[in-house]
Amino acid sequence: MAQTTSNHTQNVSGWAAHDSSGKITPYNFKRRENGINDVTIKILYCGICHTDIHHVKNDWGITMYPVVPGHEITGIITKVGGNVTNLKVGDRAGVGCLAASCLNCEYCKEGEENYCDQLQFTYNGIFWDGSITYGGYSEFIVADYRYVVRVPENLAMDAAAPLLCAGITVYSPLKDNNLLDSPGPGPGKRIGIVGLGGLGHIAVKFGKAFGHHVTVISTSPSKEKEARDRLGADDFILSTNADQMQLKRRTLDFILDTVSAQHSLGPTLDLLKVKGTLVIVGAPEKPMDLPSFPLIFGKRAVKGSIIGGIKETQDMMDVCGKYNITCDIEVVNISQINEALDRLGKNDVKYRFVIDVAGKPSGL
Known part of the structure; x- marks a missing residue:
């Protein structure tokens, strides 16, 4: 070297x-x-x-x-x-x-x-x-x-x-889970985005462009207005509010977790429907808590993802050009x-x- x-x-x-x-x-x-x-x-x-x-x-x-x-x-x-x-x-x-x-x-x-x-x-x-x-x-x-x-x-x-x-980091798991194509007439999938920062805000834009129902999940009440009004999210869950989390149990098909701070995945997993998928793209410095019950009682999957290959990155850029996403x-x-x-x-x-x-x- x-x-x-x-x-x-x-x-x-x-x-x-x-x-x-x-x-x-x-x-x-x-x-x-x-x-x-x-x-x-x-x-x-x-x-x-x-x-x-x-x-x-x-x-x-x-x-x-x-x-x-x-x-x-x-x-x-x-x-x-x-x-x-x-x-x-x-x-x-x-x-x-x-x-x-x-x-x-x-x-x-x-x-x-x-x-x-x-x-x-x-x-x-x-x-x-x-x-x-x-x-x-x-x-x-x-x-x-x-x-x-x-x-x-x-x-x-x-x-x-x-x-x-940031763009390719959230695009790749959406592609891997067959969430890129707009479903046409009628509602698409119900997807959740954990965190509304540099990654999360782009994920919301992609989700809406692809015709899905997008829910932002955040610890910050102040993020609701910007999620809905600025980015067009359909719903918002305050993850520190036990009543809201309970009300939304088993309502989401897919969740993308963009948070890089240490947190437990258990409450987030409970938001998924049976056979739902949680993909982690955030990178906390310490291990996250992953309880087994939300997994085995919901047949849920937890996956990880990092950026994408060059062809996929070019595809992402072209999609952004098509939908004018920046x-x-x-x-x-x-x-x-x-x-x-x-x-x-x-x-x-x-x-x-x-x-x-x-x-x-x-x-x-």
Whole structure:
């Protein structure tokens, strides 16, 4: 493993954390030359994901400093390699969490490279050449074309950026559970979304676009108005209200749990009909409580899911183009990154921060 190789000759201005304080400061580094399978992308916007906080503060004990975060990247292609036929200079492009995989295992061959044992991420990963990957808090990125998607022309590039992580994270389990197609006349499935944050608000938008009855499940009474009025949710359950939870027992076909705080799954499982499915996409640092009775007395299933493969991500972007779905965002400039990370840690954003990377350069 090396920070760079002899092929890393391009100077890049970026922004990195250098220790577990997590403070982001300007950082100049080198990227590889554009190879035959690469595209170079001028970064316009980069979303801020909660994963960025974990990495800059080394919460998971895996950070390789200095770390340049960012895996919700949108920009314009400025160079393409000789083997690249599906992308061209001037295209609107997106890069999500994936930078490399083995390309040969059963998962890679089936379009599920996000489950490859050799998966490497857009930042804090080890690329095929042995170099450390650096993410989207930077002026441009060189990416293998097999991990790049096109951004539909009708989607705003800033509001589309978080789709590369948050969007695909909630889209994939909906697809896996046959919830993508609008059922046509009459009601669709009854689906529940636990948590109304960066992931949850996109899940609500997808659920409504696909014709389903959507219920938001939250610990915050204040979320009801925004769930119903802002996002069009059909129902709201205050999960701390025992009467509401009892009233809604066995009413939902499917639940997507987006919460990253530790919580018990038992009460949520009781909301499912017999044979219902609960999918977890949130990642609490400590194990969640999973009682057996709600499972065995309801023949219910609990599953997990993480992002999606590139083909699936492109499909998701195209669906967003079709239904004009984007994230609700707050755009910040470079000088506001640390403030945004602090606020995100306090859940003080509706619903995703996006950095205007191509704005006027600013010190931190």
